[in-house]
């Protein structure tokens with residue numbers, strides 16, 4: 001298992017069908033260029049309450065319209081807060097809810113060049129009223145409520161005929177793309193099925209046709225476990241594209257994240273919290289993204305046996321280069337088994 | 350055409366089959382996080398000759414073994430240089446030429462999880478002996494010779510049974526992944542066909558089956574022209590994933606980059622030089638990558654009608670976030686037509 005003694009290996013995973021090159025020796029290469037490693041905001045940056053942050057309690061009028069809020073529970077001895085979580089419209093939406101949705105007959109063919117009006121939904125989930133609180137500083141119930149807010153909003157969007165998929169994601173830290181420091185996540189409801197969703201479903205379908213099994217149900221026995229709860233596994237996947245990438249997978253087969261119930265959401269909330277704490281502790285509060293991978297709305301029932309939702313967490317530890325951009329194949333200097341061992345052993349209690 | 354008045358639009362291209370969201374309004378969003386825009390090495394960084402750079406003239410012994418060199422032409426009045434271009438082994442290879450290549454019977458199935466030993470070739474092309482010269486500072490003949498060095502090395506690697514694809518790429522600037530400032534490019538010969546190559550070929554195949562046409566032959570009439578030469582077009586593609594992304598496409602249909610001849614390489618060299626000059630001038634020497642997209646070796650002759658090589662240039666102007674990582678769909682704040690107009694009008698003479 002000693003990192004340095006390992007030689008390279010290439011692996012293909014059974015979910016995205018992507019090749020990854022594992023190469024521990026790569027991490028020893030020199031650099032004569034500055035700012036190679038992405039820098040997270042300097043310590044304290046993003047922690048200090050910002051008088052100008054529109055996501056903070058009391059600045060609600062500076063935000064785009066609210067969609068719903070989760071009221072704060074009464075905590076004895078603390079000043080009551082009018083809300084705990086807010087789901088709001090993104091003030092600078094990539095896709096616009098006020099654009100005309102494509103009529104059924106305008107829907108693009110399966111193949112070839114096409115263009116559709118920029119209809120869609122782009123929402124922000126403000127995870128806490130406080131500027132200095134990070135998602136994993138909340139208690140498990142607090143994280144549960146964030147997850148349930150995602151689920152509720154996805155459910156609402158699923159009822160819109162022209163929305164084909166909702167991508168739920170979180171950016172933390174400037175090098176992970178975040179422009180706002182206040183703890184938040186986003187979701188984008190798109191009038192098309194995004195490319196990675198199509199290729200993931202195609203890959204899982206092929207595996208299912210060949211083996212009769214769902215790739216993600218199968219993972220339980222093979223991949224490197226970091227932690228587990230009654231309903232979920234946290235693993236470093238066999239074909240992790242990024243160092244210390246983790247997947248949280250429901251044990252029970254299910255296509256749609258937004259069908260999660262209260263109990264499972266609490267279980268997931270506590271696991272997500274502890275995985276983010278581990279990352280923060282091991283990698284010194286790295287920039288990271290997480291993404292919920294679910295199924296497109298309204299898929300045929302024949303697709304249900306091989307669609308299995310999960311959550312992917314990716315710390316941003318290096319800049320990708322032309323090889324990855326061109327080939328779609330990533331070079332990962334850390335073997336999943338080694339990353340999992342390190343993550344398993346971090347004590348966050 | 351006024352940027353601000355445009356609303357969003359989603360487009361799918363006919364080469365990668367990827368959806369992209371164009372959203373000019375997104376570029377107006379605020380940020381309270383520092384280092385959001387990737388920074389290129391500060392001016393002068395990378396320009397000053399470095400006494401410690403192993404890619405510089407005279408430091409050849411500090412490099413991994415040379416594969417071949419291109420001798421320098423005699424320039425009257427200048428001290429002769431023993432070489433103009435060197436193709437060398439990467440000292441920290443992601444894949445190793447000394448690993449055992451997979452035997453034909455060990456080759457992975459088309460579907461599902463698999464692992465192969467880390468066999469492959471990882472080479473570096475040192476484009477100039479001088480630390481302070483960038484690729485586009487060379488004359489067209491100099492750029493031609495770099496392209497011909499790529500082609501010659503790809504040709505050599507194509508003769509190895511176990512090499513399925515060679516990804517040629519260049520990283521310029523720290524935010525584009527470069528760890529070395531001295532002008533260079535790289536190539537990786539892989540024992541598998543990388544994921545983006547497979548999906549590109551699948552997409553072009555589907556288009557061909559539906560229309561009888563090669564997606565890249567068709568592009569000539571539709572996409573936004575930046576510049577052209579007798580043999581090549583430089584365009585901003587209809588479905589550009591990145592702001593100011595450009596593609597250089599041979600007019601004549603052909604599957605393999607490495608079959609380029611001297612004349613076409615000179616033509617391409619002069620066009621590539623002027624496109625890089627335009628980027629450097631318009632975007633203030635941005636970090637960028639370029640990638641050659643060619644065909645896997647030994648494809649069936651039935652694939653030849655829809656495989657068409659091209660070169661993609663991508664300036665790195667923003668950090669991607671969880672939406673792009675999760676969905677594979679990019680948000681591009683600059684419409685291709687607008688980018689092409691700006692790039693067309695820059696005068697680099």
Ligand SMILES: Nc1ncnc2c1ncn2[C@@H]1O[C@H](COP(=O)(O)OP(=O)(O)O[C@H]2O[C@H](CO)[C@@H](O)[C@H](O)[C@H]2O)[C@@H](O)[C@H]1O
Nearest residue numbers: 054063064090091092171177178179180378668670671672
């Ligand atoms: N007053 C207000 N009311 C409501 N909303 C407000 C607001 N002020 C700002 N916002 C929105 O809040 C969001 C904050 O999002 P993030 O910090 O996660 O990253 P952002 O979307 O900027 O871009 C990152 O994520 C996207 C998607 O992955 C990438 O395209 C991009 O390159 C990357 O930097 C922004 O989208 C912004 O438009």
Ligand SMILES: Nc1ncnc2c1ncn2[C@@H]1O[C@H](COP(=O)(O)OP(=O)(O)O[C@H]2O[C@H](CO)[C@@H](O)[C@H](O)[C@H]2O)[C@@H](O)[C@H]1O
Nearest residue numbers: 029319321322323403412413439440441520526527528529
């Ligand atoms: N003395 C020597 N002799 C021979 N070779 C030497 C050498 N000293 C250094 N090298 C090699 O020179 C190469 C320089 O390459 P680049 O600057 O283009 O980016 P790098 O490969 O480091 O990583 C970027 O590109 C890769 C591939 O896209 C990404 O995986 C990565 O994240 C990104 O930072 C390195 O690969 C290094 O191993």
